[in-house]
Amino acid sequence: MPDPRLAILAVIRLIPPGKVASYGQLADLAGLPGRARLVGRVLATADSRDLPWHRVVSASGAPGLPANSEAAREQCRRLREEGVAWRGKRVDMKKHQWRPDLAAMLMLMGG
Numbered sequence: 001m002p003d004p005r006l007a008i009l010a011v012i013r014l015i016p017p018g019k020v021a022s023y024g025q026l027a028d029l030a031g032l033p034g035r036a037r038l039v040g041r042v043l044a045t046a047d048s049r050d051l052p053w054h055r056v057v058s059a060s061g062a063p064g065l066p067a068n069s070e071a072a073r074e075q076c077r078r079l080r081e082e083g084v085a086w087r088g089k090r091v092d093m094k095k096h097q098w099r100p101d102l103a104a105m106l107m108l109m110g111g
Helices: 004-014 023-029 036-045 070-081 102-108
Strands: none
Touching (some): 004 023, 004 036, 023 036
């Protein structure tokens, strides 16, 4: 069985600029349904230099980081720079949620 951590990181790397995905959505796309918390743990320990971690939000569109933390402010700043619209303190999920074409995603992931 493939390493679930690697599968999660591979899917996160596919999120395009200007789009976001929820923890649960990423778990599903990585073949790990119901493992949203695992996505959070993987993000917490991953090297963020080459990872678009800022494109991962809660299912409601809220940052998945402690409110008013430096990391949450950085996430909001990066998403705004990519043109992501906000509704109060949440990303407009109807407009910005990533909805990948699964056939194309399988090709990108080598499946």
